[in-house]
Structure formats: C-alpha cells, structure tokens
Amino acid sequence: xxxxxxVKMIGGSVVAGNKNSDIEFEMAFxxxxxxxxxxxxxxxxxxLTGLVNIQAIRTAEMSDIACIxxxxxxxxxxxxxxxxxxxxxxxxxxxxxxxxxxxxxxxTGIKPVF
Amino acid sequence: MHFEYLVEGGxxxxxxxxxxxxxxxxxxxxxxxxxxxxxVVALYEAEVNIVAHAYSGVILVAIxxxxxxxxxxDEGPGIPDIKKAMEIGYSxxxxxxxxxxxxxxxxxxxxxxxxxxxxxxxxxxxxxxVEIINFFGK
Numbered sequence: 001x002x003x004x005x006x007v008k009m010i011g012g013s014v015v016a017g018n019k020n021s022d023i024e025f026e027m028a029f030x031x032x033x034x035x036x037x038x039x040x041x042x043x044x045x046x047x048l049t050g051l052v053n054i055q056a057i058r059t060a061e062m063s064d065i066a067c068i069x070x071x072x073x074x075x076x077x078x079x080x081x082x083x084x085x086x087x088x089x090x091x092x093x094x095x096x097x098x099x100x101x102x103x104x105x106x107x108t109g110i111k112p113v114f
Numbered sequence: 115m116h117f118e119y120l121v122e123g124g125x126x127x128x129x130x131x132x133x134x135x136x137x138x139x140x141x142x143x144x145x146x147x148x149x150x151x152x153x154v155v156a157l158y159e160a161e162v163n164i165v166a167h168a169y170s171g172v173i174l175v176a177i178x179x180x181x182x183x184x185x186x187x188d189e190g191p192g193i194p195d196i197k198k199a200m201e202i203g204y205s206x207x208x209x210x211x212x213x214x215x216x217x218x219x220x221x222x223x224x225x226x227x228x229x230x231x232x233x234x235x236x237x238x239x240x241x242x243x244v245e246i247i248n249f250f251g252k
Contacts, residue, residue, distance in 0.1 A: 034215030038155050039224050051215045055162075058130030059215070062137070062158045064151050079127075087134070 001025050001110060003067060003090055006046070009108065010069065010094040010101050016081040017090030023066055027111045030102050034059040042113050048101055054080055061087040071098045115139075115178070121164045121171040123190065126214050129165045132173050133158040140182070145250050153248045156228035157184055159221040160244050164188045166211040168241065181230075184246040192238040200226065 003021045007014060023044065030048035031037055037047060037059050047065045049056055052074040060068050061083070067090045070076060076091060084091050094101050106112070117139070119132035137154045157173075164171035168190025176183045193199050200222045207217025226232050231247040 032215060033218055035218040035220040035224070037215075038159060039220060039227075053214060054127060055129060055214050055216070058134065058158065061130070062133055062151070062154045064147070083134075 001105075001108060003092070006067075006069070006105070007092055009104050010092070010096055012069065012092040012094035015076050015091050015093050016084040017067075017088065019090070021066075021090060025067060025110065027113055028102070028105055029113050030098055037063060037065075040113055045113070046105070046110065048098055048105075050074065050098055052076060052080075054083060056080075057083045057087070057089060057091075060084075060089050066090060067092065069094055069101060071096060071101055115176070117173075117175040119173040119175075121161060121168075121173060121186075121188070123165060123167070123169040123171070123188075126165055129162055130158060132175075133161055136175055136182075136184075139177070143177070149248060149250055152228040153182055153184075153246070156225045156232070156246050156248070157186075159225045159228075160184070160186045160246065162216050163221055163242075163244075164190070166207055166216060167191060171241075180251060181247055181249045186244040186246075187241065188243075189241045192240055192242055193234070193236040194238050196234050196236060 025046045028046040032051040045065050047068045050071050052070050057080050069092045071094050073095045133154045140150045168188035171188035174185045202223050203219040205217050205219035211217040229246045230249050233245040236242040
C-alpha cells in the first residue's frame, strides 16, 4: 500500500517527506513504547504511534522505518520535521485513534509483525 | 577512521544524533544494510541509556575495513548487578524516561541481540563502560 492510499484511508495529511513515494508498505507495528519498536527486525514497516517526540523519529531512523503515522492529530514540531526530512522519513498525521487506524489498515490487508 | 561524541545526561532532545551520524558514515562506506541497522540500534539503545541514567558520557567510534568498535563511557551511578540489568523487564528508569518511550527494561538485551560482541563493565558510583563490536562481513 502506498503513502497516498494510506493518507486517504485514514483521513490523514503528510507533514514531512514524500507524499508520492512509491514504497509499498505491507506490514505495520503500533506502539508508544520505542524500546519495543527497536526490537522489531522487519523492514518496510509502518509505525503507528501516539508518542510524538524526537525520539520517535530517531527510533524510526535507526530501525529503517520509512513512514510514521502519528494518531490523534498530535502536534509535530519543526525539529521533528527537520530530522524526518533529513532521514527521508514520511510523517502522516491522522485525526483517528490508534485503534481505528490499526483497524482500517488491517482491513485492507496490512499485516501485523507478530 | 575515528569519531568522538559527547552525550549529555538527561537531554533527550539531542539523543540519537551520534547514532544518526554513525549511520550516515556506514552508509557512505557501503556497509551492508542489515549490519548498519543492527549497529545503530545497539548504539542508539546504549546512547539512550546514558541520557536516561548517567550525568555525561563519551562515545568513541573506530571503524576499520572489517569492523566497527563503539565504546561508550559514562560518568554515572553505575550498574550494581549487570546480569540482573540484562533481564528483560528489569528497569530502574524514572517516569520521565518512560514518558519518552523508553525504560521498559528491554535495552540491554536488545543491545546484546544486535551486537556481535557486547562487553559491559561498571563501577557503582563511578560509571559504566559499554563496548559494541560488529563485523561487516556477517
């Protein structure tokens, strides 16, 4: 599933990175615990989180995660956008809850890691 | 090739910068992607530990043709029981650290699974030294 399709489905908007990216995402992981995200070995992963801070971006950077979905429209700072852009990470903001975004993505065939 | 980075205890806004720089360097050197990911995940976990627990730290990075050796030395409270600290779920992190998305007691074991060689020595009341070695050929 491409970024543009994901954005449409979750009523989101792209606040950093390439909204026309050709990357096909097949799996997602939803967590507010970055320690947990750092243990995931899967590549090409979507990260869903309500933890909106610089360390969420850094965690994605280290884990080769190319797209983060921040749920509940939490405010993304300019510094977060700067680091994400530098690391070619796309940030999507969605007004929906983590549960709803997870459900919508799951319904279209996005697979869980575990 | 050698690099040195200073880490400020308690300053989460800067955590991850050294790991990010190391990632860029390894990419430029055309190191295998999976080795880069393992290395920077282990380093980032170690870096977050300094920010979370110590007063200050120094990261020394040495890269040669076959491996990367990262030595993190901090001034801090030290670890009284390293074996216990390696257990998944054991944590002494403060609520502030947990609010940042860390402190679940998973860092040391994750460092261990992402490093070819991990050596931790610590002196209570003085500080901790962590050495991570990853080979490029693996």
